[in-house]
Each structure stands twice: as structure tokens, then as C-alpha cells.
Amino acid sequence: MNTSKVSKLSLFPLTAEVDNKGHLCIGGCDVVDLAREFGTPLYLFDEFTLRSKCREFKDRFSKHYANILVIYASKAFLNRALALILKEEGLGLDVVSGGELSIAHSVGFPLDKVYFHGNNKTPEELKLALDWGIGRVVVDNLYELELLNSLTKEKDIRQDILLRITPGVDPHTHQYTTTGTLDSKFGFPLATGQAEEAVKQAMSASNLNLLGFHFHLGSPVSETKPYELAIELVLHFTREVSQKYGPHIDEFSIGGGFAIPSTLDSKEPTVDDYAKALAYKLKSFIPESGLDYPLLIIEPGRAIVGQAGIALYTAGAIKEIPKVRKYVCIDGGMTDNIRPALYGAKYEALVANKALEAEGDIVTIAGKLCESGDILVRNTNLASVQSGDIIAIPVCGAYSIPMSSNYNSLPRPAIVMVEKGKARLVRRRESYQDLMKLDVI
Numbered sequence: 001m002n003t004s005k006v007s008k009l010s011l012f013p014l015t016a017e018v019d020n021k022g023h024l025c026i027g028g029c030d031v032v033d034l035a036r037e038f039g040t041p042l043y044l045f046d047e048f049t050l051r052s053k054c055r056e057f058k059d060r061f062s063k064h065y066a067n068i069l070v071i072y073a074s075k076a077f078l079n080r081a082l083a084l085i086l087k088e089e090g091l092g093l094d095v096v097s098g099g100e101l102s103i104a105h106s107v108g109f110p111l112d113k114v115y116f117h118g119n120n121k122t123p124e125e126l127k128l129a130l131d132w133g134i135g136r137v138v139v140d141n142l143y144e145l146e147l148l149n150s151l152t153k154e155k156d157i158r159q160d161i162l163l164r165i166t167p168g169v170d171p172h173t174h175q176y177t178t179t180g181t182l183d184s185k186f187g188f189p190l191a192t193g194q195a196e197e198a199v200k201q202a203m204s205a206s207n208l209n210l211l212g213f214h215f216h217l218g219s220p221v222s223e224t225k226p227y228e229l230a231i232e233l234v235l236h237f238t239r240e241v242s243q244k245y246g247p248h249i250d251e252f253s254i255g256g257g258f259a260i261p262s263t264l265d266s267k268e269p270t271v272d273d274y275a276k277a278l279a280y281k282l283k284s285f286i287p288e289s290g291l292d293y294p295l296l297i298i299e300p301g302r303a304i305v306g307q308a309g310i311a312l313y314t315a316g317a318i319k320e321i322p323k324v325r326k327y328v329c330i331d332g333g334m335t336d337n338i339r340p341a342l343y344g345a346k347y348e349a350l351v352a353n354k355a356l357e358a359e360g361d362i363v364t365i366a367g368k369l370c371e372s373g374d375i376l377v378r379n380t381n382l383a384s385v386q387s388g389d390i391i392a393i394p395v396c397g398a399y400s401i402p403m404s405s406n407y408n409s410l411p412r413p414a415i416v417m418v419e420k421g422k423a424r425l426v427r428r429r430e431s432y433q434d435l436m437k438l439d440v441i
């Protein structure tokens with residue numbers, strides 16, 4: 001195998017290997033066989049990688065800071081099988097909708113470890129969360145603060161809350177996924193005094209118990225500096241408002257956004273790099289601030305599921321335009337992974353049934369949707385591709401499936417979990433009947 005393929009393999013799940021037929025294997029399963037058995041497009045998740053990432057976050061962060069809670073950001077991908085694994089691994093959960101909350105509830109996820117985020121939670125969603133005894137509501141704006149206070153009064157309960165603070169820090173990521181700058185729909189800005197006003201109102205809300213603060217800068221954030229700066233700003237604010245209004249701050253959530261490599265040239269901090277830098281910042285400020293050490297909450301999504309998931313497609317039409325480009329068309333595309341079209345996200349690819357063959361075919365992998373922008377990977381280096389080959393794209397576990405659509409009435413892919421040589425279907429492929437089942441004529 002040449003070196004680029006050796007390093008390509010490192011982007012795949014931790015169990016990735018190539019067998020003597022030259023087939024990519026994940027979790028002890030031949031992915032070419034799985035593509036035949038379950039059809040393509042197919043998403044595979046490797047249980048070993050999922051569990052390892054959960055443990056890595058817990059281990060690394062608790063090595064640098066004694067009191068931590070890792071809550072998985074469900075928006076990166078959630079289904080019932082994954083929720084059960086997260087529950088077994090002892091993680092908490094960040095949910096942003098009644099839907100995500102319902103999935104967690106359906107598997108008996110401990111709801112006291114669930115944090116409800118979002119800039120416009122509906123009264124129905126909040127009522128459901130309160131009925132099910134959600135751990136914390138992360139209040140995003142004054143409308144929500146008042147609404148939540150009146151709902152808790154009606155139910156005669158007292159709800160623990162955090163306030164989402166917008167620190168005004170640029171995380172240097174894509175504009176669409178930047179959230180911590182002043183001009184954002186999320187949270188109470190520090191700069192305008194609205195964050196302070198929120199503390200004042202939260203402290204006088206009869207049925208709300210202010211436990212702490214949360215910020216989330218954006219995603220993915222490839223540097224530790226923006227977090228360090230935001231920690232400093234929000235801790236300064238915490239000290240000020242604690243003195244003025246008296247809340248005791250037990251919890252401090254620094255959000256998610258931890259970047260992971262998705263191409264051969266991406267260089268991202270490791271989990272330990274993030275943990276070390278952020279815990280250091282927190283620990284160096286707390287003693288002089290007069291605050292007690294709060295519970296540090298981190299909310300990784302992408303970094304837990306990204307590498308664990310791969311997408312498999314079958315190559316169909318191959319169009320070569322001499323001196324211009326060679327298109328390899330696959331049986332999925334922007335419907336199952338909108339990220340390249342939406343954010344210009346970059347991926348690598350491997351011909352899964354030719355993983356031992358030399359690479360040198362520079363191709364562009366195009367989806368089957370009726371849009372010229374439906375390109376998954378541009379100018380990538382593959383083994384010589386023919387129709388019928390299986391194309392594997394690594395680091396597809398985060399934000400592909402949850403952002404998928406039925407554009408062009410394409411059914412959504414199946415999802416299979418692999419572990420120790422066994423594969424189990426954890427979401428079946430949508431059928432044409434599924435596409436019509438909600439229509440009323």
C-alpha cells in the first residue's frame with residue numbers, strides 16, 4: 001500500500017484495516033460485503049470508535065480538571081441505537097428539539113443529564129421537557145426566560161437553568177456555523193449589557209434556579225485560543241454578576257465545536273490539546289476570582305461521531321471530459337451529505353474494493369441530484385475507478401444523516417452499526433412508500 005493510502009486509512013474508524021482481497025474492513029466486517037447486503041448509499045458506524053471517543057473525552061478532560069460532565073451534542077447525529085450507547089458510556093446529552101428529546105426519552109436516557117439548548121424553543125417543547133423532568137434548560141433570550149418561568153409556575157415546579165452568553169469571540173470558522181460573535185441569533189451578548197440584564201431577571205424569576213453559564217463559539221473550531229478568550233470573558237462576567245446579584249455558579253459550559261481531521265492535510269488540536277488549554281485557563285482564573293470551581297461541561301458532537309461514521313456509495317456513470325475533468329457519479333450525494341455544497345466541506349475517498357491498488361486516478365465524485373453543485377469530493381486521488389466499484393468516504397459520521405433530505409424524492413440511506421465482525425441494521429433504508437406515507441389525497 002502506498003503512503004497516502006496508509007494515512008487515508010487513519011481517517012477511517014479506529015478498527016479500519018484492509019484484508020488480503022484488498023477490501024476495506026471496519027469493525028471486523030468487509031464493507032464491500034456490507035454494501036452488497038444492505039445496498040448503497042449506506043452509512044456505517046463503528047461501535048468501538050464511538051465508545052473510544054466517549055471515553056477519550058471523559059479521560060482527557062478529567063485528567064486536567066477534576067469535575068467534568070461530557071454531554072454529547074445530539075444534533076451531530078442521534079438515533080435510538082446511538083442514544084443507548086451514549087447512555088451506557090455515562091455521557092449526558094445536549095438536545096435542541098422535542099424530537100431529539102423524544103429519542104432520548106424513548107431509550108430511558110437519564111433526563112437529569114439532558115440539557116435543552118436552542119434559540120426558539122416552542123412552548124410545547126418546553127412543556128414536554130418539564131413534564132419529563134429535564135435536567136437543565138439553557139435559556140437563550142428574555143422571551144424564553146419569561147415563558148419558562150410562567151410554565152414552571154403553572155406546573156408548580158422549580159427548574160434549573162443556565163444562561164447562554166454570547167461572548168463576542170470570533171472562532172474563525174465558517175460564517176454559517178459561527179455563533180459566539182455579537183451579531184448572532186444565539187444567546188445574551190456580553191457587550192450590550194443584555195447578559196447582565198438576563199442574570200438580573202433570572203434571579204428574580206420565582207420558579208427558575210440559575211445554576212450557571214454556557215457559551216458555544218461555533219463549529220468546527222480548530223484553535224484553542226478562541227475558547228481561552230471566551231472563558232476569560234465569561235468568567236470575568238461571572239465574578240461581576242456574582243458579586244452584584246448573588247447567584248452561586250455551579251456549572252460552566254464551554255459548548256462544543258472541537259475540530260477533527262477529515263482530510264490528509266488537516267491539522268487539528270487533539271482532545272488532550274483542547275482539554276489541557278481550556279482547563280488551564282479555567283484553573284488559573286478561578287482562585288483569584290473568588291469563585292468556587294464549577295462543574296465544567298463540554299459538548300462535543302462531531303468529535304464523538306465524526307470518525308466513527310463512513311459513507312459507502314456505488315460508482316455508476318463515469319464521464320470523462322478530455323483535458324477538463326473526470327466525473328465519477330455515485331448513487332447518493334447532497335441529499336445524504338449537504339456539507340460540501342453548504343459549507344465547502346472537504347473529504348477524502350477510497351475505492352473500498354481496491355484498497356491495495358495504486359492510486360493515481362484524479363476524479364471528482366459527483367452525486368446523482370439534479371444540481372451542478374452536487375459534488376461530494378473534488379479532484380481526489382483514487383485507484384482506477386470503474387462502474388460498480390464501492391466508494392468509501394471517511395469522517396461522515398457527523399452532520400450528514402441529520403441534515404439529509406429527500407430532494408429529488410431520494411429515499412434516505414440505511415445505517416448499520418459494526419462491531420467485532422458483526423453488523424446490525426440500526427436504521428432501515430427509506431422506501432418509496434415511506435416517501436408517500438405522510439401525503440394526504
Ligand code: LLP
Nearest residue numbers: 073216219255256257258299300301302399
Ligand atoms: N453545543 C452547542 C450549543 C452547539 O450549537 C453545537 C453545534 C455543539 C455543542 C456541537 O458542536 P460540535 O462539537 O459538533 O462541533 N452543521 C454544521 C455544524 C453545526 C453545529 C451546530 N452546533 C456542520 O455540518 O459542520
